[in-house]
Amino acid sequence: MNNNKRLPHTPPDTRHRIRELAYFRMIHESDLVCRQSTRMDRRTFAILCHLLRNVAGLSSTEIVDVEEMVAMFLHVLAHDVKNRVIQQEFVRSGETVSRHFNIVLLAVLRLYEELIKRPVPVTSNCNDQRWKCFENCLGALDGTYIKVNVPAGDRPTFRTRKGEIATNVLGVCDMKGDFVYVLAGWEGSAADSRILRDAISQENGLQVPKGYYYLCDAGYPNAEGFLAPYKGQRYHLQEWRGAANAPTNAKEYFNMKHSSARNVIERAFGVLKGRWTILRGKSYYPLQVQCRTILACTLLHNLINREMTYCNDVEDEDEGDSTYATTTASEDIQYIETTNEWSQWRDDLATSMFTDWQFRNA
Structure with missing residues (x-):
């Protein structure tokens, strides 16, 4: 032959x-x-x-x-x-x-307008124990790294602290884990707070009406519209496990509840990357195509959450009131600035939450 x-x-x-x-x-x-x-x-x-x-x-x-x-x-x-x-x-x-x-x-x-989620604020009668303390909260935000392919000259700015060439992606989700805003393309070395400032400054960027807010971690400033935890206090969920590790003051209790609720964005990123392997591996696509792919994956993530009756990687949570989703006449927050008023509001909220918890456990 x-x-x-x-x-x-x-x-x-x-x-x-x-x-x-x-x-x-x-x-x-x-x-x-x-x-x-x-x-x-x-x-x-x-x-x-x-x-x-x-x-x-x-x-x-x-x-x-x-x-x-x-x-x-x-x-x-x-x-x-x-x-x-x-x-x-x-x-x-x-x-x-x-x-x-x-x-x-x-x-x-x-399909962006069809599939991107409109956030629904937490109401006073919310039954979800993770969120009921955070009335008027719209969800949570965080950054995540996704590997990209860039020219050799751009690699130093796209290099993360772990040495990977990646884009720092800002993701914002509601309390169900559906994405309401995504910004991809920033260099891996860019600070989270810098990316957030860019997001709210864009014409069609992240919109946060005055009186509402998102939960964020300590890498972001505690400013109007963005509620961060207290620094220098225990925060991560594993630090609260066991009766001996119960919170002892208002700041600790606030951080515990904040961590429990804000964890939704970490779960959303985990589900997103678990579903779409293309977001986990080394990218061979041009940066523009990869950024488009990231956004497409988040839109498809929302579609799956909305339509699939069998979806064992997404939890069903209380949707709250839909008022905000249809009418938002208030002015949007235009800049990020830490103020005494916002810090005092967080202190008052923490005290109220801790006092209520002590009363219920007396």
């Missing part, structure tokens, strides 16, 4: 049957397989395709229909597979895979 003999080109009909089989196995075989391949059950996948068609204007091309290109796109996000893997799976050229990945990526971003 001549091993150097060139194999005949796969006939078009055969390629078409292979693609149909690959798509059927990935999407239609069962909800379990569909979740493993795309992180969505079959119903949610169909809803996404419907939104992409009817809201984002995505349409089939001459060679690839909407369902196939969406399946390829989600599989790349979920498993961080290389272009050649999709080529082999769907018998497509590398150019076809790459082009349709970017087509779907831009279409998902056009």
Whole structure:
């Protein structure tokens, strides 16, 4: 047998049957397989395709229909597979895979207004023990590092303290763990507070109406609209475990409750990166594409949380009142500045929380 003999080109009909089989196995075989391949059950996948068609204007091309290109796109996000893997799976050229990945990526971003979550403030009758102390709170925010691919000259500024080349991503979520705002693209060496200032200064940036606020960690200033814990006091959840480690003063109790509630953003980031492996590995995409991918993953995260009946990595929490989601006539906070009034308000809140806790446990 001549091993150097060139194999005949796969006939078009055969390629078409292979693609149909690959798509059927990935999407239609069962909800379990569909979740493993795309992180969505079959119903949610169909809803996404419907939104992409009817809201984002995505349409089939001459060679690839909407369902196939969406399946390829989600599989790349979920498993961080290389272009050649999709080529082999769907018998497509590398150019076809790459082009349709970017087509779907831009279409998902056009669903921003449909999928980004509007925050709902905590109300006085909230039943969630983690949040009921924080009336008018909209959620929590934090930064996370996601690896990026940048030119050699830009690497020093994108290098994190751990030596990774990454973007410092600001994520803001509501108390259910749905993202309400995401800002990607800042250098890994940038301070969290600097990124937050940029977010609220942008024309379509993070909006925080006066009278409302987000929980943040001690890396951010304790300023109007952004409630930080007390420095120099115990804070992290593991420090409060056991009866012997109960809080002994108002500042400690405030920090314990603050940590319990603010943990929602850490869980949201954990679920996000757990679902979309592309956010965990080394990036080979240009920075702009990677930043778009980060935002797309957060929008799809919200869709999954909203639509999937089986979703064991997301907890169901009290949504509170929807008043803020529909009417926000108050002025937004324009700058971040620590004031005596805000510090005093935190002190008063901490004292009230601690006194109430002591009374209930007397």
